[in-house]
Structures are given as C-alpha cells and as structure tokens.
Amino acid sequence: MAGEDVRIGLARASRENMVAAVLLAPSLLFLAAFTYWPVFGVVLRSLTEQRFGQSASWGFGNFIRLFADTHFHRVLVNTVLYAVGTIVPSLVLALFLAVALSKPGRLTGLLRTVLMLPQMVPLVAAAALYVFVFLPGEGLLDHYLAYFGRYATNWLGSPDLALPSVILITIWKNTGYYMLFFLAGLAGIPADLLEAARIDGANGWRRFRDVTLPLLGPTFAFVGVIAMVNALVQIDHIIVMTGGGPSDSTNMILYYIYQQAEQNLDLGLASAATVVCVGVLLALALLSLRRLERGIHYES
Amino acid sequence: MRQLLLAAAALLSVGGTAQAATDIDFFFPVPVQGKLAIEMTRVVEGFNASQSDVHVTPVYTGSYDDTNLKTRAAISAGKPPAVALMSANFIREYAIDQKAVSLDGLIGKDGQTPQAFIGQFFPAVRPNATEDGHVYGVPFHNSTPILYYSVEAFQQAGLDPEKPPVTWQEWVDDAKKLTKHDGDHLVQAGVEIVSSYDYLGWLTSGLAMSNGGDYFNHGWGGEVYYNSPSTIGAVQFLDDLVHKHQVMPEGVIDASAASSAFFSGRTAMMVASTGALGYVRDNMKKPFKVAFMPRAMRNAAPIGGASLLIPTGNSPERQQAAWKLISYLTSPAVNGAWSRFTGYFAPRMAAYDLPEMKAYLAQDPNAKVAIDQLAYGEPWFATFNTVGVRKALEDQVQAVLSGKAKPADAMAQAQKDADALLRPYVEQTALKLPQ
Numbered sequence: 001m002a003g004e005d006v007r008i009g010l011a012r013a014s015r016e017n018m019v020a021a022v023l024l025a026p027s028l029l030f031l032a033a034f035t036y037w038p039v040f041g042v043v044l045r046s047l048t049e050q051r052f053g054q055s056a057s058w059g060f061g062n063f064i065r066l067f068a069d070t071h072f073h074r075v076l077v078n079t080v081l082y083a084v085g086t087i088v089p090s091l092v093l094a095l096f097l098a099v100a101l102s103k104p105g106r107l108t109g110l111l112r113t114v115l116m117l118p119q120m121v122p123l124v125a126a127a128a129l130y131v132f133v134f135l136p137g138e139g140l141l142d143h144y145l146a147y148f149g150r151y152a153t154n155w156l157g158s159p160d161l162a163l164p165s166v167i168l169i170t171i172w173k174n175t176g177y178y179m180l181f182f183l184a185g186l187a188g189i190p191a192d193l194l195e196a197a198r199i200d201g202a203n204g205w206r207r208f209r210d211v212t213l214p215l216l217g218p219t220f221a222f223v224g225v226i227a228m229v230n231a232l233v234q235i236d237h238i239i240v241m242t243g244g245g246p247s248d249s250t251n252m253i254l255y256y257i258y259q260q261a262e263q264n265l266d267l268g269l270a271s272a273a274t275v276v277c278v279g280v281l282l283a284l285a286l287l288s289l290r291r292l293e294r295g296i297h298y299e300s
Numbered sequence: 301m302r303q304l305l306l307a308a309a310a311l312l313s314v315g316g317t318a319q320a321a322t323d324i325d326f327f328f329p330v331p332v333q334g335k336l337a338i339e340m341t342r343v344v345e346g347f348n349a350s351q352s353d354v355h356v357t358p359v360y361t362g363s364y365d366d367t368n369l370k371t372r373a374a375i376s377a378g379k380p381p382a383v384a385l386m387s388a389n390f391i392r393e394y395a396i397d398q399k400a401v402s403l404d405g406l407i408g409k410d411g412q413t414p415q416a417f418i419g420q421f422f423p424a425v426r427p428n429a430t431e432d433g434h435v436y437g438v439p440f441h442n443s444t445p446i447l448y449y450s451v452e453a454f455q456q457a458g459l460d461p462e463k464p465p466v467t468w469q470e471w472v473d474d475a476k477k478l479t480k481h482d483g484d485h486l487v488q489a490g491v492e493i494v495s496s497y498d499y500l501g502w503l504t505s506g507l508a509m510s511n512g513g514d515y516f517n518h519g520w521g522g523e524v525y526y527n528s529p530s531t532i533g534a535v536q537f538l539d540d541l542v543h544k545h546q547v548m549p550e551g552v553i554d555a556s557a558a559s560s561a562f563f564s565g566r567t568a569m570m571v572a573s574t575g576a577l578g579y580v581r582d583n584m585k586k587p588f589k590v591a592f593m594p595r596a597m598r599n600a601a602p603i604g605g606a607s608l609l610i611p612t613g614n615s616p617e618r619q620q621a622a623w624k625l626i627s628y629l630t631s632p633a634v635n636g637a638w639s640r641f642t643g644y645f646a647p648r649m650a651a652y653d654l655p656e657m658k659a660y661l662a663q664d665p666n667a668k669v670a671i672d673q674l675a676y677g678e679p680w681f682a683t684f685n686t687v688g689v690r691k692a693l694e695d696q697v698q699a700v701l702s703g704k705a706k707p708a709d710a711m712a713q714a715q716k717d718a719d720a721l722l723r724p725y726v727e728q729t730a731l732k733l734p735q
Contacts, residue, residue, distance in 0.1 A: 036620070052684070053728035135557055136549065137566050151485040157495075157551035159702050243497045246698040248551040262369050262685040264721065265397075 007035035046271035049158035058189060063238050070189030072273065075256040082252060090175045091223060095216075097175065099181030099208070112183070114177035115257035123173060130169050134185040134241075138165065148278050159249040162242050169237055177199070178223050184211070225285045232281060253277050322621040324382035326360060327374075329367035329606070339641050342702040345626045354621040357385075357417035362392075364606065365687075371611060375399055380611035382622035384554060385440055388428040388607045392521050392682035395431035396725070403435045406623040424603050424677020425647045427518055437607030438626050439647035441638060443575035444601035444673055445506050447594065449636050451587040453478055453488070454567035464591035468510075468537060471594040477548035478568035485707040490547030493538065495596040495701055496554035501681070501690035502602055503571060504697055506593060507534035509600035509678050512516035516681040522726040524683060526693055527715035533596070535707040539700050559583070573604060574670040581666075590666045592673050645671055684725035692717035 050056040066072055094166070097115060101108045109122070120124065132139045137152035155165045189212060197207045235252050238244060244251030244259075251259075253273065261270035328345065330336040337360045344358040364387040371384045386394070394400035407417045411586050414435045418426050421439050429437040445463065454461040465471040466576040475490025493503055505515045513530025517523035525531060541548040543546040553561075559576065570595070572580075580588065592599055608626045610619055628634060636651035638644070642659050642714040651657055652671070660666045683689045693715075696710035705713075 052724035131554075131556060132427075135560055136553075138560055138564055151482070154548065154549060154551035154553070154557075157549075157553055157702075158555065159699070168304075245497055245695070246702060247695045247704070254320060259688070259691075263365075263691075264685050266574075268356075 009121060018052055038107055041269045044273050045244060045267055046275045051268075058131045062268040063276075066276065071248060071251070072256065074209075075251050075253050078249070078251055079232070079253045081260045082170075083228065085164075086170040086174070086226070086231055088102055090171045090178055091220075093171065094177045094178035094223070095182050097179045098186055101179075102183060102186045112179070115179055117176065118173045119177040121173075122228075123236040124240055125236060126169065126173060129216055131238070133163060144207065156242050157246060158244045162246060162250045166241065169241075170231075170234070174227065178227065181222075181223045181226075182217055185216045189215045221289050221291075224233065224288050226279065228284060228288075269298035270280065303730035305456060321353055321632075322617055323355050323357070324618055324621050324625070325734065326356050326625060327367055327381040327384040327691070329387075330362055331365050336642060337725050339638075343634065343638065344625075344628070346634075347625060350628070351624070354624050356625055373400065375611050375613055378613060380613045381623055382614050382618045382627065383608055385606050385609060386437065386609050388425070388437065388439065388442070388605050389680040389682035389686055391428060391437040391607055392431055392610060393686055394609060395434075395612075396684060397519060399612055401614065403427065403610065403623070404439070407435060407619075408513045411450060412629075416712050420649060421647045422649055422677065422681070424601075424674055425605070425607075429607050430604060430684060437609045438630050439605065440629060440635070441606045441642060441644035442603055442605030442646055442647050443605060444670070444677060445571055446504055446574045446577075446601075446670055446673065447569060447571055447591045448557050448580060448588055449479075449569045449591065450560060450562070450565065450590060452566065464589065464614045465594045466592070468594055468596045472541070472545055472547070475541070475569065476545060479547045481546070486546070488565065489549055489561065490545075491541065491550060491569040491571070492553050492558040492567040493541070493571040494555050494558045495538075495552045495698065497574075497691065497694055500552075501554060501698055502604055504531070504534060504538070504676075504693060505681050506600055506602045507537060507596070510534075510593065510598060510600060511537070511596040511723075512598070513589055516683055518679055521683040522722050522730055523646050524681070524689060524693075524715070524717055524722070526712045532707050533647055535697055535700055537699065537713060538595075539707050540541045542701055543703060544597045552698050562588075570696070575604070575642070575644050577666060577670060580695060583658045588590055590669050592676070593671070598620055599673070600678050600695055601673045603680045605647070605680075643667070643725055645674065683722060685721045687702045688721045689718045692721065 016085070044077055047060070048056050049059055049061040101112050101115075136142060136154045136157070139155075142150070142157065153161070155161050167170040173180055194207055197211050202210065221279055233250075233254060235254050237253060238250050240256060241252045244255050254277070257270045257273045257277070260266045260273060320342070328340055335698065340360075341358050344356050348355055355586055359381065361370045361384075367384060368386065368390055371381065371386065374380050375542070391400065395402075403521065404414045407414050410417075414430075416571055418430060418435055421443040422427070425439040425442055429435060437521040449464055450463075451461040454474075457474075459474055459477060465474045471491070477490075478488065479486065480488040481489040483660070494500070495503070496559060506523075508515045508528075508531040510535045511530045513528060513534075515525055515531065517525075538548075540594045542550050552702075555572065555576070558567070558570050558572060558578065564569040572589075578591070584721070594600060610622045610626075629638075630648050631653060632646075632648050635646040635648040636654050636657045639646035639651065640657070644651070646657075652661075681690070693711075696705060698706035700707055700710050719720070
C-alpha cells in the first residue's frame with residue numbers, strides 16, 4: 001500500500017512539475033531568445049576572427065588585438081578613474097545626506113525631494129543642459145566663477161578637465177538616488193540597538209561607527225553594485241557632451257565597444273571587449289556582495 | 301444605406317490604389333534643427349501626391365551616424381529601406397562593402413550615361429557619389445566650411461569689414477588685431493575653429509588641401525596623407541593660432557561653444573559649416589558677414605553633406621520606385637526649395653537657373669558667398685573605416701590644440717593609427733598581387 005502512495009505522490013509531483021514547466025516555458029523562451037542567445041552569440045563572436053575580405057577562423061586573436069590596442073588601455077584607465085571618481089564621492093555624500101535627513105520632518109521632506117530631483121531628469125536632457133552650464137566664458141559656471149576672478153575655462157574641451165567635469169555631473173545626478181537606499185537602510189536599523197549603545201555611554205560618532213555603519217552593510221553591498229553598473233553603462237552624457245574626447249580623455253569602455261562595432265565595423269574586437277568588460281563586472285559584483293554579506297549577520 | 305455603400309466604395313477604391321502603388325521606406329537624418337524633419341515629411345507628401353505608382357513612408361532616423369547604423373542594421377536584417385539619405389563620405393564604404401546598389405542600370409533605363417547623369421551636379425560633389433566610375437549616390441544637400449566674422453569687431457579693430465582676410469598671413473594679422481587680452485586671458489578671441497569630433501577632421505582636411513595637399517587618396521580608400529608636409533603644416537598652423545599667436549583659446553571648441561562665443565562677441569571670427577548659416581542668421585544680433593576660407597597656396601573647400609543611395613537587398617520593382625523618389629528629390633525645383641529652406645546648397649546645378657533661386661541669392665549676399673566658394677570645392681575624405689581613420693587624426697590634433705603634443709610627432713602617430721585601421725582593406729586590394 002505504501003508503495004502505491006509513493007507512486008501516486010510521484011505522479012502528482014511530476015504533474016505539478018509539468019504544469020510549472022508549461023507555465024514557465026514562455027518566460028524561458030523569451031529569456032533564451034533575448035538574453036542567453038545574445039550572450040552566447042557575443043562569446044562566440046569574440047572567438048571568431050574575421051577581417052575584411054577574409055574567411056572566418058577560430059581563436060583568441062580578437063583578445064590579443066584588444067589587449068595590444070593603446071586606445072583600449074586608455075579607455076580602461078578612464079573607466080576605472082570614472083568609476084572610482086563617481087562611486088566613492090557619491091556614496092559618501094549619499095550616506096552623509098541620508099544621516100542628516102533621516103529624521104522625518106517638513107524641511108527634511110522638502111530637502112529629500114530636492115536631492116532626488118536630479119534623478120528625475122533623464123541623463124541625456126541633463127547633459128544637453130550642462131553643455132551650456134560648462135560653456136567657456138558664457139556658461140553658468142564661468143559666469144559665477146568670474147566673481148572670483150576666473151575667466152573662461154574650457155571645461156569640456158581640455159583633456160585635463162573634461163573627465164572631472166563629467167564626473168561632477170554624474171555625482172550630482174546619482175547621489176540623491178543612492179541617498180534613498182541609505183534612508184531605507186537607516187530606517188531598518190532597530191532603535192533598541194542604538195538605545196543600548198547610548199546607555200553604554202557611546203557618543204554619537206561611536207554609535208554611528210560601531211552600530212549604524214556595520215548594520216548598513218547590506219545597503220552598501222547593494223548600492224555599491226548598482227553604482228558600479230551605473231558607472232559602466234550610464235554614458236549618455238559623455239556621448240552628448242564630449243563624444244569621448246578630447247583625444248579620448250573621456251572615452252569609456254561601453255563607448256569604445258560601440259565605436260568598434262558600429263564605426264569600425266569590427267565586431268570581433270567589440271565582442272572581445274564586451275566579454276572582458278562583463279567578466280570584470282561580474283567578478284567585482286560577486287566579490288563585493290560576498291565580502292559584505294559575510295559581515296552582516298547582526299540581529300537585535 | 302446609400303451613404304454606407306458609397307463609403308464602402310470609397311474605402312475600396314482607396315485600398316485599390318494603395319495596393320497598386322509600390323510601398324517603400326525612406327530613411328533620412330536631420331543633422332541639426334528639428335524643423336527639417338517636418339519639412340522633409342512635407343516634401344515626401346508632395347512626391348506621394350504627384351503620382352500614384354509609388355507610396356513613400358519617410359522615416360526619421362536621427363543623426364548621420366545613427367542613419368548609417370540603422371540602415372546597416374536594416375540591411376543585415378533583410379529589410380533594407382528602399383532609399384537612405386547618407387552622409388556623402390560613407391558612400392565609398394557602402395560601395396566597398398557591397399551594401400549599396402550601383403545606380404548605373406537605373407540611369408541607363410532613363411537613357412543616360414552615368415557620366416552624363418552625374419555631370420548635372422557640381423563638379424566638387426561628384427567624386428563622393430561615384431566609385432571606380434560607377435554612380436552609387438545622388439547628391440542631395442551639401443555644405444563647405446566658411447569663415448564667419450563680426451562686422452562690429454572688424455570696425456573696432458580698425459579693419460575694413462569689406463576686406464576679410466584672403467591668405468593665411470592676412471588671417472593671422474587680422475586675428476592678432478582682433479584679439480583682446482587681459483593679462484594671460486583671452487577676452488575676445490581673434491578666431492575660433494570648431495574642433496570637436498567629426499568637424500575637426502573635415503576642417504583639418506580643408507586646411508591641408510589649401511596647404512597644397514590631397515589629404516587622402518581621392519580614387520582609392522586605402523590611403524591617407526597625415527604624415528605629410530601639407531597636413532603637418534596645417535596642424536602646425538592650428539597649433540600656432542593657439543600657442544604662438546595666441547588668438548584662439550586652448551583646447552577643443554565644439555560647435556555650440558564656438559557659435560555662442562561668436563554671438564556674444566567673445567570671438568571675432570569663427571570657422572563653421574555653410575549649413576549653419578541659417579542658424580547664425582537667426583541668432584546673431586549684430587551684423588556679420590561670411591568669407592571664403594583663407595588660403596595658404598590655393599583656395600580649398602572640402603565638401604560635406606549627404607547623398608541618396610539604394611541599399612542592396614531591394615527587389616527590381618522597389619529599386620525602380622526608389623529611383624523615382626530620388627529623381628524627384630534631386631530635380632532642380634525640389635532640390636532648390638530644400639536648399640532655400642535649410643541653408644545647404646543645392647548640388648543640382650540647374651537649381652540655380654530657377655528664378656526663385658536667383659531672387660534668394662540676390663537677397664542674401666552671404667548665401668551667394670557660400671555658393672561661389674563651391675568653385676574651389678574638393679571631395680570629402682572617404683576611406684575604408686572612414687570614422688575611425690578620421691578619429692585617428694582628430695585625437696592627435698586635439699592633443700596639439702591642448703598643448704599635449706607637437707604637430708610632427710602627432711601626425712606620425714595619427715598616420716600609424718590610421719594605417720592600422722586601413723590595413724585589412726589594403727591587404728585585400730593594393731597588396732593583393734597575382735600569385
């Protein structure tokens with residue numbers, strides 16, 4: 001008798017599996033067609049060497065050419081500078097603002113909204129505006145700097161200033177958004193922990209350093225990964241404002257991929273750069289998530 | 301009931317004509333103003349109303365680069381547009397990659413030879429429309445670089461606004477007089493030359509051509525002459541304007557920075573496209589004039605603009621329909637009207653014989669200067685990998701303008717980068733010898 005029960009159970013289980021499979025099939029189909037297949041295609045193409053008028057062959061030639069390309073070196077350095085230059089200040093600033101504005105109130109509500117506003121403006125639109133803010137001489141920035149005796153500065157046209165200018169806009173754009181996550185993180189910190197620390201005689205800074213900050217670990221991990229992805233994929237403003245120039249000083253890896261694929265029609269090189277880029281990003285994301293997750297098992 | 305029947309009959313007849321007509325798509329970019337997209341739609345509606353064989357749906361496809369990208373994507377996907385308006389210096393790559401149809405056959409059906417057909421367009425625009433003697437593009441609208449200058453600034457500097465600089469020497473002399481310094485700072489620049497990507501390669505090619513060079517191999521897409529005296533001299537001239545004569549701000553100046561500096565009097569002269577004439581006319585409050593690009597050895601005005609092409613993968617019927625649209629758009633009347641609306645010049649020579657065109661030129665002397673300069677037009681650089689090869693030069697010239705590199709070293713590097721990009725094509729053509 002027991003055997004029959006098991007058999008019925010198995011039959012039911014397999015029928016449920018069938019139903020689940022049928023229900024999930026459409027999503028799988030779309031996922032396969034629009035995510036897995038293209039990913040597979042890019043990897044395949046990165047290993048396919050085909051140059052003008054020649055037949056295709058297999059190998060790592062695209063990767064060899066990629067790592068030998070001085071433009072690629074430049075772009076890698078730029079991307080790292082841009083990522084560090086935008087992520088560190090925006091996270092620090094976002095945390096600071098979140099702590100400052102964590103107590104509810106009419107004024108803080110207003111300030112939070114104001115800080116979130118840049119996030120509402122599409123990056124392309126913001127970039128089109130900032131082109132005029134940064135105009136040498138006439139722009140808003142130079143207009144006010146003139147009061148301090150500074151004349152026209154070629155913000156976007158100087159290889160030394162273009163990247164910092166672009167970084168500044170990115171910080172302005174993203175800080176409010178990251179602040180939102182920190183606000184949520186702060187709201188999730190149990191009050192009794194802070195209360196206990198206070199009774200133990202910890203001052204404000206100690207409480208922040210030893211209670212608040214460690215408990216914000218998961219938030220940091222999450223926002224960090226988001227910020228990293230943003231630094232890599234949000235380059236609309238660079239295309240609008242500098243086109244990667246002057247002399248490649250603001251060129252980023254994503255735009256480099258575009259240039260190889262669409263301007264030089266070199267899909268092999270573009271695919272190889274994509275594989276490298278996504279690989280590095282994936283490794284970084286795993287590393288940061290795992291590292292931060294290890295230290296965050298605090299419970300009240 | 302009767303009304304209903306009538307309505308049904310009307311519907312059927314509309315459906316009937318739509319079915320008889322060949323439906324085709326037309327990809328077109330708008331380089332600058334949004335107004336142009338509306339005007340283009342109007343022009344195409346005019347074509348649709350003028351006949352019943354072909355029905356065209358105009359598709360706005362963004363910038364020149366976007367249009368190139370979308371057209372290539374559509375060809376790869378097997379659904380090419382019947383006609384695309386393409387940046388004129390991309391035509392060569394379409395011919396090399398066999399992505400555009402040779403128009404010789406369609407021209408022949410009209411009872412013309414390819415040479416006679418292309419002979420109806422200004423000589424300067426012909427090389428960019430043909431490859432190895434075959435016609436691949438039909439010029440639609442074109443431009444050249446031109447010198448804009450402020451009448452007021454000339455007067456204040458004691459210069460005669462009727463006598464703009466003609467040679468590079470005069471250009472430098474005038475620019476020095478027009479420049480105002482406050483300590484180390486430029487309060488009023490003598491001249492600003494647009495130096496962002498795309499513009500810079502074009503303007504440098506013009507300076508190099510004026511300086512005696514060819515800049516690129518006009519007949520074959522595998523060579524550029526960056527590391528040559530004519531180009532090095534042109535880049536040295538740019539370097540001198542910034543660092544020696546100090547009449548131009550350091551660094552890269554994009555089109556909006558140059559034009560707003562010109563409007564506000566922060567620069568006395570500006571080099572930009574004739575295509576910006578309408579924009580400057582609308583925004584410049586003070587009087588301004590335009591002049592030929594000053595010359596080193598010879599006057600030279602590199603051509604810019606766009607041509608119509610038929611992508612491969614279109615059936616003979618669709619090609620015939622596309623040809624009908626192309627013939628309409630480049631007819632003297634339509635081509636001339638588009639020119640008056642946009643400020644581009646009309647490549648079809650006969651457009652200038654029409655009375656409305658003569659009236660337009662009589663009324664705007666600046667537009668006439670732009671047309672007259674066409675006599676010195678030279679082909680737009682077009683190679684294998686045009687954009688990348690152009691960027692190889694631009695990155696280096698930008699470094700020179702920023703004081704980060706010297707012209708001779710910069711051009712040697714630009715040549716090296718460009719040669720690397722051209723290499724695959726060179727290997728398959730000039731260096732592919734009988735075995």
